[in-house]
Amino acid sequence: MTVAAPYPWLTRHLERVGELLRQGRMPHALLVTGRPGLGKLTFATSVAALLICEDRGNGHVACGKCRACCLQAAGNHPDYFHVTLPVDEKTGKVGTVIKVDQIRALSERLTLSRHGAGHKVALLEPADALNINAANSLLKTLEEPADNTVLVLVSAQPGRLPPTVRSRCQQIRIDAPATDAALGWLAGQYDGPRPEVFLRLADGAPLRALALAQENALEERRERFDTLVGLCNGSQDPVAVAQAWAKDEDLKGLGWMRDWIMDLLKIRMTGKLDGIHGIDLADRLQRLASKLESRVLFGQLDRVNRTLQLTDSSLNRQMMMEDVLLAWADTGATSRKR
Numbered sequence: 001m002t003v004a005a006p007y008p009w010l011t012r013h014l015e016r017v018g019e020l021l022r023q024g025r026m027p028h029a030l031l032v033t034g035r036p037g038l039g040k041l042t043f044a045t046s047v048a049a050l051l052i053c054e055d056r057g058n059g060h061v062a063c064g065k066c067r068a069c070c071l072q073a074a075g076n077h078p079d080y081f082h083v084t085l086p087v088d089e090k091t092g093k094v095g096t097v098i099k100v101d102q103i104r105a106l107s108e109r110l111t112l113s114r115h116g117a118g119h120k121v122a123l124l125e126p127a128d129a130l131n132i133n134a135a136n137s138l139l140k141t142l143e144e145p146a147d148n149t150v151l152v153l154v155s156a157q158p159g160r161l162p163p164t165v166r167s168r169c170q171q172i173r174i175d176a177p178a179t180d181a182a183l184g185w186l187a188g189q190y191d192g193p194r195p196e197v198f199l200r201l202a203d204g205a206p207l208r209a210l211a212l213a214q215e216n217a218l219e220e221r222r223e224r225f226d227t228l229v230g231l232c233n234g235s236q237d238p239v240a241v242a243q244a245w246a247k248d249e250d251l252k253g254l255g256w257m258r259d260w261i262m263d264l265l266k267i268r269m270t271g272k273l274d275g276i277h278g279i280d281l282a283d284r285l286q287r288l289a290s291k292l293e294s295r296v297l298f299g300q301l302d303r304v305n306r307t308l309q310l311t312d313s314s315l316n317r318q319m320m321m322e323d324v325l326l327a328w329a330d331t332g333a334t335s336r337k338r
């Protein structure tokens, strides 16, 4: 594990952890929350490195030079444990839940004595992927914390954790930085056009904005939007499109579709483009909004949201995607008849 330089908006949170350490008030468990794209894992990793460092003095970042820091950077520190989604050895597929065996193994290792002079640290991410048995098993460790041991849980969806687990952790919520600060940081990472558009598309999350900028998302978003318009006017085949979109990581196309439907509703109801999410496609959204009824759009939004919530399950993604896109193509067919 290498310790990444913390992002500027994380500094005050790290300072707070440093303060707790200096005062000897470090909690036994932290829960780091915040939307994707804000650097939660980087922050948690920095906290772990700080706790393990044997020469941190009064600082809030690990020294990076001591024996413990070197072991940690090489991924070999015996007092550091990282629990995450398991990878199937045969297929290479990443699982969707953290299982009870993983937590039992962790608990056992946490009871062993420390090797270094720093803390023992366990990083659990994404903590909301703990299944119910795993969460119950973790609860026992949280209820009987060992000395000099800190659990760091990371979750974008803390509401999915049992309240009993949540209540035993001190929460650190990472919020999006102010727009000016985020744009300033983005400008140092990316020198292409319209960084403000990417930041808006990322709901203010700088790392997400940078990823969108680097993957040339504007071009792809335009193509996807054109495909949806094509489905509406009957020039695209919903089954073929579903096959392609089902392959998206995190169902990104469907996520964009949800944002666009919400924008279409906003435009229909207010008659304005103010406050819409898809400012890169404002003209096209406005044109499409004039052709679709709000009642129908609400139905579509409902269907898309339900499908997005099911993405964790083993249901056939392509079939779910076909349902959504066939219904969307029907919307277009109906509006053409009117």
Ligand SMILES: [Zn+2]
Pocket (backbone or CB within 6 Å): 052, 053, 054, 055, 056, 062, 063, 064, 065, 066, 067, 068, 069
């Ligand atoms: Zn160190």
